[in-house]
Amino acid sequence: MKILVTVKQVAFLDDEFEMRDDDRGVDEDFLEKDLNEFDHYSVEEALLIKEAAGDDAEVVVVTVGDEDADDALRTALAKGADRGIRVWDDALAEADGVAIAKVLAKVVEREKPDMVFTGAQSADFGSAVTGMALAGLLGWPHAAVVCNLEYSAGANTATLRRELEGGLEEVMSVRCPAVLSIQLGINEPRYASLRGIKQAKQKPVDELSLDDLDLDSVGSASRVRRMYAPEKGQAELIAGSAAEQAKRLAEIIKELRGM
Amino acid sequence: MFLSQHDPENVTRILFQDFPVWMVVSFYIIGFLAIGVFLYGVWAQIRKYRRGVRSGAWSPFWPRFKAMVATVLSHRTIKRRAPAAGRMHVWIFYGFALLFIGTSIITLDQDITGPFGVHFWYGSFYLVFGVVMDVAGVALIGGLLYMMYRRKWLALPKLDYARPDREPGDPDYDRSWYRREDWAFLWSLIIIAFTGFLLEASRVVWLQGDPTVWDFRWHAPVGTSVAYVMMALGLGPEGAGDLRMGLWWFHGILALTFVALIPYTKVKHIFTAMGSLMARDPEGKRRMPPADVEAERIGINYLGDFSDKYLLNLDACTKCGRCHEACPANAAGYPLSPRDLVLSLREMSGDKLSHASMPEGPIEVIGDGVNMIRPETLWACRTCAACIEICPVGIEHLPMIVEMRRTLIEQGEFDPMLQPTLKSLQKSGNSLGESARKRPRWTRKLDFEIKDARKEPVDVLWYVGDYASFDPRSQKVTIAFARILNAIGIDFGILFEAEQTAGNDVRRVGEEGLFQALAEANIELLDSCEFKTIVTTDPHTYNTVKNEYPEFGGNYEIEHASSMLERLIREGKIPTPKNLDYRVTYHDPCHLGRINDGAEPPRQVLGRLGLDLVELPRNRDNSFCCGAGGGRIWMAEPPEMKKPAELRAAEAAGIDGLDILVVNCPKCLNMMEDGVKGTGNEGNFRVMELIELVEEAMGLTDEPEPEGDGDGTETEQVGAA
Numbered sequence: 001m002k003i004l005v006t007v008k009q010v011a012f013l014d015d016e017f018e019m020r021d022d023d024r025g026v027d028e029d030f031l032e033k034d035l036n037e038f039d040h041y042s043v044e045e046a047l048l049i050k051e052a053a054g055d056d057a058e059v060v061v062v063t064v065g066d067e068d069a070d071d072a073l074r075t076a077l078a079k080g081a082d083r084g085i086r087v088w089d090d091a092l093a094e095a096d097g098v099a100i101a102k103v104l105a106k107v108v109e110r111e112k113p114d115m116v117f118t119g120a121q122s123a124d125f126g127s128a129v130t131g132m133a134l135a136g137l138l139g140w141p142h143a144a145v146v147c148n149l150e151y152s153a154g155a156n157t158a159t160l161r162r163e164l165e166g167g168l169e170e171v172m173s174v175r176c177p178a179v180l181s182i183q184l185g186i187n188e189p190r191y192a193s194l195r196g197i198k199q200a201k202q203k204p205v206d207e208l209s210l211d212d213l214d215l216d217s218v219g220s221a222s223r224v225r226r227m228y229a230p231e232k233g234q235a236e237l238i239a240g241s242a243a244e245q246a247k248r249l250a251e252i253i254k255e256l257r258g259m
Numbered sequence: 260m261f262l263s264q265h266d267p268e269n270v271t272r273i274l275f276q277d278f279p280v281w282m283v284v285s286f287y288i289i290g291f292l293a294i295g296v297f298l299y300g301v302w303a304q305i306r307k308y309r310r311g312v313r314s315g316a317w318s319p320f321w322p323r324f325k326a327m328v329a330t331v332l333s334h335r336t337i338k339r340r341a342p343a344a345g346r347m348h349v350w351i352f353y354g355f356a357l358l359f360i361g362t363s364i365i366t367l368d369q370d371i372t373g374p375f376g377v378h379f380w381y382g383s384f385y386l387v388f389g390v391v392m393d394v395a396g397v398a399l400i401g402g403l404l405y406m407m408y409r410r411k412w413l414a415l416p417k418l419d420y421a422r423p424d425r426e427p428g429d430p431d432y433d434r435s436w437y438r439r440e441d442w443a444f445l446w447s448l449i450i451i452a453f454t455g456f457l458l459e460a461s462r463v464v465w466l467q468g469d470p471t472v473w474d475f476r477w478h479a480p481v482g483t484s485v486a487y488v489m490m491a492l493g494l495g496p497e498g499a500g501d502l503r504m505g506l507w508w509f510h511g512i513l514a515l516t517f518v519a520l521i522p523y524t525k526v527k528h529i530f531t532a533m534g535s536l537m538a539r540d541p542e543g544k545r546r547m548p549p550a551d552v553e554a555e556r557i558g559i560n561y562l563g564d565f566s567d568k569y570l571l572n573l574d575a576c577t578k579c580g581r582c583h584e585a586c587p588a589n590a591a592g593y594p595l596s597p598r599d600l601v602l603s604l605r606e607m608s609g610d611k612l613s614h615a616s617m618p619e620g621p622i623e624v625i626g627d628g629v630n631m632i633r634p635e636t637l638w639a640c641r642t643c644a645a646c647i648e649i650c651p652v653g654i655e656h657l658p659m660i661v662e663m664r665r666t667l668i669e670q671g672e673f674d675p676m677l678q679p680t681l682k683s684l685q686k687s688g689n690s691l692g693e694s695a696r697k698r699p700r701w702t703r704k705l706d707f708e709i710k711d712a713r714k715e716p717v718d719v720l721w722y723v724g725d726y727a728s729f730d731p732r733s734q735k736v737t738i739a740f741a742r743i744l745n746a747i748g749i750d751f752g753i754l755f756e757a758e759q760t761a762g763n764d765v766r767r768v769g770e771e772g773l774f775q776a777l778a779e780a781n782i783e784l785l786d787s788c789e790f791k792t793i794v795t796t797d798p799h800t801y802n803t804v805k806n807e808y809p810e811f812g813g814n815y816e817i818e819h820a821s822s823m824l825e826r827l828i829r830e831g832k833i834p835t836p837k838n839l840d841y842r843v844t845y846h847d848p849c850h851l852g853r854i855n856d857g858a859e860p861p862r863q864v865l866g867r868l869g870l871d872l873v874e875l876p877r878n879r880d881n882s883f884c885c886g887a888g889g890g891r892i893w894m895a896e897p898p899e900m901k902k903p904a905e906l907r908a909a910e911a912a913g914i915d916g917l918d919i920l921v922v923n924c925p926k927c928l929n930m931m932e933d934g935v936k937g938t939g940n941e942g943n944f945r946v947m948e949l950i951e952l953v954e955e956a957m958g959l960t961d962e963p964e965p966e967g968d969g970d971g972t973e974t975e976q977v978g979a980a
Contacts, residue, residue, distance in 0.1 A: 014694045032694055034686050190671040191678050194685055195552045195772025 001057040001153040003046040004113035005081065006104055006134070007039040009065050009072035010124040024224050035072040038119025040189035042182035043076045045149060046117055047190075050080070053153035058082045062107050064092060064100050070205065077203045078196035079189075084205040085111075091210065091217060097125075099218040101133030106213035108138055114154060116179045120145050128181070135179035143174055147183045151176075270471050271381035272462075274369055277500075286511065293515035300522025301530075307570060307612040314566035316538035327537040336536075336651035340581060340881065347405040354399030355448075358455075361392045389478040393459075396452050397481060403449045410441065417580025420602075424594030424636065430629045431603065437578060440525055447517055454510040460485035461506055464499035528577050532652040535575035538568045539653030544644035544854050545806040547661045552772045558665025562611055562622040565604075569659055570612070573605035575652040582646035582656065587884040587903040593639035597646035597656040604659075606630045625663055625672075634672050637663050641903065642767040642889030643849040648880055661889075664769030680893040681770055688759025688777065690893060691729045698723075699755040701734045707745050712752030716789035719744070719751040722804065722817075724797035725760045726925035732932065733925040739954040740796055740820060746959060747832050751794070757784055763803035763850070768890030775811070778803075782813035793817040796950060798850035798857070798924045799888070805855070819851055821923050824953055825860035828867050835956045838869035841918040843952075844911050845872060846931060847882035848924035858882075861923050861949050868956045873914050875907075883907050885922075885930035892926055904934025911935075917944045921952065 010033065017030035043061065050057040061076040062085040063069045073084035087103050095103075108116060118131035128144070135142030143160055147169065151158035156176055161169050163183055174180075192200075210216070236252070238245045275283050317323060330336055334352065338345030368380035380388070410418060420434040427433070459482025466472040467490075476483040489499065521527055540546075550557050559565060582597035583589060589596045607630045611622050625632050637660055646656040667673055680690050687695040702709050712720045721744070727737045744751050759777050766774035785793075793815050795801050801819045808815065818826075827833045845865060851857035858879040865872045877883045886896075886903030896902050908931065911920045920935065922928050931946045954960055 012694070014696050016696070030696070032687055034682070188675065189678075191668070191673070191681060193668055193681075193770060193772050194776050195557060196669065197685075198552070198772060198776075 001053060002111065002113040003049060003057065003059050003115045003117060003153075004108060004111055005039070005042050005046045005059060005061050005076065005117045006119075006130065007043065007061050007063050007072050007076055008036045008119070008122050009033050009063065009069040010036040010122050012124075019227065023226050023228065025227050033068055033071070035075045036119050037123050038121060038182065038184060039072070039076070041184055041186050042117040042119050042180075043079055043081060044187045044189040045182055046115075047080045048187060049115075049151060049153055057153040060085060060111060060113065062087070062104065062111075064088065064095070064103050071197075073205055074197050074200045075192045077200035077205075078192035081203075083203055085208060086205055087208045087210075087213065089210040094220060094223065095218060096220040096222045097127045097129035098133045098222075099220040101130050101137055102218045103210070103213065103215065104130070104134050105137040106215055107208070108134070110213070114177050115151070115158070116140075116177065118179065118181050120181045120183045131179050131181035138179065141174040141178040142181070143172055143178065144181045145183045146180045147186050149180065149182075149186065267386070267475070268382040270475055271378075271385050274365070289512065289515055293519040296519035297521060300519075303613055304522050304527065304531075304574070307608060308567045308574075310563070310612045310617065311565045311567040311570040312563070314538070314568040316540070316566070316568040317534075323537045327533055330536055331533060336653075339651065340649060341579070344406070344409060344579075347402045347409075350398040350402030351406070352402075354395045354397075354402060354452075357391060357395035358399065358452075361388065361395070364388070386475060386478040389475075390480065393456075393479055393481040396455055400449060400452045403445055403452070407445050407449075410445075415580070417584045418578075420578065422599050423589065423592065423596065424599065424633075431606070434602065437525075437602075441578075444525055447513065451510065451514050451517060454506055454513070456481050456485055458482075458503060458506040458510050460489055461494075461499045461503040464489050464494055465496050465503050467496055525577070528575060528652070531571055531575040532577065534571050535568075536653040538571065540655065542806065543655045543658055544647045545802060546810070547766050547807070548658045549810055550665065550771045552775055557669060557771055558769065559624060559659065559662040560621075560666040562608060562624055564624075564662070565608070565659075569655070570608055572652075572654040572659075573601055573608055576601045576605060576654055577652060578602070579651060581649040581651065582654075585645035585649050585881065587641055587643060587645065587886060587906070588639040590883070590906055591886070591901045591903045593635075593900065594633065595636045595639035600632060600636060600660070601654060601656060603630045603632060625666060632663060634667055637667060638674060638894065640664075640889050641849075641884045641886055641891050642764075643884035644854050645849070645881075645884065648853050661767055661769060664767075665771050666769075668769040668771075674894040676895050677768070677890065677893055680890075681765075681768075681773065684760060684765060684770075684773060684777070688780075689725050689729060690760060690764070691725060693729050695756045695759075697756075698728050698758060699753065701728060701737055702741070702753075702755075704734075704738055705741055705745075709741060710750075710752030712754055712788045712790060713757055713784070715752065717750050717752035718791050719749055720785070720788060720790035720793045721751050721753050722761065722793050722795040722797075722800050723753055723758060724795055724800040724925065726929060727796050728758075730925060730929060733928055736796065736925065736928065736948040736950050739948070739959070740950045742959045743824070743833070743950065743954055743957065746957065747827065752790070754784060754788070761797075761800040761803045761808075763799035763807070764888065764890045764892070766803070766807065767888065768893075778808060778811045778813070782808060782811055785813060785815065791816070794820055794823050796820040796925065796948075798848040798855070799926065802850040802854055819855075819857055819860075819923075821851070821861040821864060821949055822857060824950070825864050825867075828864060828953075833953070833957065835868060835953075837956045837958055839952060839956050840869070840871075842871045842873060842914075842916050843919045843921050844875050844914050844917055845878070845921045845923070845949075846875065846885065846907065846911070846927060847879055848922070848927050849882060849884050849888055851923060852878075852882050853880045861921075864949060864953065865921065868952055870952070873917070875910055875914070877910065883910070885924075885927045885934070887926035887930045892929065902930075902934060902937060904930040905937045906934075907931065908934035908938045908940055912938065912940050912943060919952075920944055920946050921949055922946060923949045 011031040012034065013026060014030050018027045020027050046059045050059050059081040060083055061073055061081045063072055064087045066088050069086055073086060077084055085107060087107065116134065118134070121128035132142055132144065143162055145163045146160050147163045148161035149158060150160065157173050158176055158178065159171065159173050160180065161171050164170055238248045334345055334349050337348050365380060368378055420437050422432055425432040459479050463472060463476050463479065463483050463486035521529065576598065578598060580598060586595065586597050607624070611618055625634060627633060640660045642657055642661065644657055679692060683692040684690055687693065689698065710717050723737060726733045759781055761781060762774040762777040765777060793804060795817065798819060801817060804815060805817050824833065828835065843865060845862060847853065847858055862872065883906065884903055885907060911917060920931060922931050928946060928948055935941055935946055
């Protein structure tokens with residue numbers, strides 16, 4: 001019994017930053033990186049299933065990324081995942097979600113897991129497409145925004161709840177294996193102590209190239225042309241004491257009314 | 260009187276006078292039996308301690324022994340915050356010790372040197388001996404009577420063992436067995452002492468015809484006084500002889516039973532307290548225990564993880580309640596009393612480790628079972644060190660708590676609010692969830708540049724710290740400190756975005772791996788800079804850099820801002836043109852006042868600013884924590900609970916005409932402002948940092964007085980030197 005969890009090392013933007021010279025992204029110096037918030041939940045969900053199965057299950061975390069992404073794997077391994085896979089090739093530098101899904105589909109073929117979890121989306125680009133594309137490529141069922149899951153290791157079906165718009169939820173059964181995109185709040189992710197993260201260095205991580213997966217290229221279906229900060233609208237944060245705030249508010253109202 | 264009939268140089272007491280042989284033999288059999296039971300008990304206790312991890316805490320032996328003897332003989336630690344009980348314990352201690360030495364001398368004379376014909380217990384030595392023993396007996400009885408009075412009539416809350424963190428009916432709720440043991444101890448000792456005097460008196464009455472007894476009767480002044488009472492009541496020599504025989508056996512058997520039971524009862528504190536004091540780590544309140552983060556496990560999870568020293572600590576506790584009384588968590592109603600924690604662990608180690616064989620498998624310490632330590636108990640701690648500071652027998656509660664927290668952190672058993680904080684610390688080196696790049700942003704509000712200590716040498720490297728860098732209220736203080744240093748021309752610099760939190764609270768919350776990583780990164784950074792000394796406004800940073808960084812190879816001279824300001828004012832380098840006319844009180848930060856002996860410099864600064872300082876009832880080493888320490892500032896306080904800061908604010912509100920509650924730590928500032936609001940004292944007095952008062956006295960403040968109609972223009976800077 002094996003659960004594969006796809007994870008991503010995402011970037012966080014400082015509130016002050018500069019763009020890259022080619023204007024197609026943010027200067028790396030202004031980014032801090034960490035394991036995608038959603039992936040904390042998908043990893044946790046896999047670990048809970050593994051623990052319920054009396055550890056007779058394997059959790060494999062896989063990421064597509066350069067060496068920086070090892071931190072994300074190590075965090076997941078520190079929490080209790082058994083091993084990691086990192087796929088990288090310079091040709092993947094500008095890969096979009098569909099391209100990443102093509103790589104992951106090859107990994108799934110290789111690993112033959114009983115279940116695949118992804119995060120509902122990545123915290124930086126947020127296209128929420130990787131899991132869906134992966135399921136499509138594999139021809140597996142997919143459920144997005146999963147907020148509750150009843151699944152025991154090795155079962156043929158899983159029952160789950162999905163969040164819909166307007167506060168609705170739906171209950172679904174899916175045939176396994178399936179790809180599930182896990183939503184925040186499905187569980188309470190555990191903490192990976194720094195000691196645990198360091199010790200996770202001893203857990204095996206396979207580094208694979210596109211060659212290893214028999215992929216020549218993964219041609220992205222889309223390309224970023226430009227990234228920029230739009231002009232700021234008319235918003236102002238009013239600071240100061242209540243009296244100062246009220247005074248400023250009155251000024252603005254007068255200004256807008258042309259008084 | 261036939262003076263010639265006896266020579267005072269030969270007078271002595273005949274032991275076993277008129278005893279048939281079988282009685283003497285019986286007595287020796289009972290005596291050896293008692294010693295056997297005693298020795299077995301001692302061995303069983305030592306075996307229990309040796310089942311802990313070896314700590315080597317008793318070496319170097321002789322310096323530690325000497326320090327312990329000085330502490331015990333002076334009763335320094337017992338007199339603190341309970342002077343009357345301390346003095347009375349002196350009486351008991353010296354009374355008991357003298358009587359014990361006296362009995363040993365008789366044994367020596369009778370059973371050890373006697374058989375070789377060497378006797379010394381006669382003549383003038385014997386006569387002086389008699390007086391000394393009587394005085395010792397009176398001291399013992401006096402002390403014991405006071406302790407009975409203290410328990411019964413003073414009814415001190417700290418001597419009530421009922422546990423605030425348990426429900427009535429819980430098996431470990433009120434520890435009534437301890438209460439019965441206390442009384443049994445007092446009664447048996449006082450009965451032994453009283454029957455000693457009665458025995459002495461009955462002998463005088465019995466042998467009144469023997470001039471070697473009668474003529475020297477006043478060398479047993481108390482016994483003889485009692486003898487006169489007996490005779491007045493009509494007791495004759497014959498009756499007294501019978502009485503003496505009965506009392507002799509009663510007194511003897513009771514005393515031997517007492518000796519035999521020492522290792523099994525609270526009486527063992529005589530030895531355990533001495534052993535514990537000897538092993539005491541004077542740095543215990545400043546430096547948390549080292550740990551190998553590469554090891555398979557970390558911290559204390561099982562009983563077998565406790566060191567021999569900690570196991571002895573547990574047995575040394577005399578339930579005096581000083582820690583129970585001093586603990587801010589306990590005072591605010593949180594489920595932690597350092598005393599109860601120690602007693603629970605003591606019960607557990609007594610249950611599990613005292614028998615010939617050990618129970619199978621590891622014994623879990625943390626959990627909800629009887630005598631187990633609950634996670635919420637461990638999380639209630641503010642690591643303020645009030646317990647370890649006041650413990651008269653050198654128990655180190657705080658390091659034990661931190662060691663158990665290390666286990667909870669690894670198991671993920673903690674307040675969910677703590678997780679984002681720890682992740683933020685892992686990711687960007689600060690606890691406020693901010694990016695590292697934002698750290699020096701406060702400097703933008705200055706109209707001068709601060710040197711980058713990473714790029715150029717400075718005299719003083721200012722370690723700013725988390726709250727001082729990011730917390731909006733603390734930033735005002737940080738800016739004030741920068742202005743002061745700039746105004747008087749100090750050559751100083753900061754580490755800008757490269758600084759990470761020093762890690763004091765990270766270590767105390769139990770995230771040892773993260774603490775060590777932070778310490779190593781900060782030390783590497785500091786070592787790459789050129790500076791003479793470090794200064795910080797944050798006592799937590801101060802403590803860790805000063806006391807914990809040396810373990811990782813970082814040895815720096817560091818000064819807290821308040822000491823630096825005191826020095827600069829004293830040396831005339833800070834001009835204070837304005838005398839401030841406020842009535843203030845001062846709240847000692849735990850990490851400065853209690854933990855690092857830094858109580859006086861801030862008070863001297865207040866004095867030099869002309870302020871009217873009224874002390875809080877709890878001050879200096881007895882200061883009451885604001886509640887922020889040990890990572891508690893990152894965790895939720897349940898709304899139904901009082902906060903330690905609110906108790907403290909209420910304490911300050913008791914001072915008539917108070918204008919300002921002065922704090923000296925960014926975290927105290929944060930907590931006390933909340934505490935003042937929470938107690939509805941917002942309009943009554945303000946909370947200010949010491950640094951802000953210095954700034955005001957130097958005329959550097961640019962903000963108009965709150966109630967004044969200042970024009971808001973910038974006050975001119977005092978010319979930089």
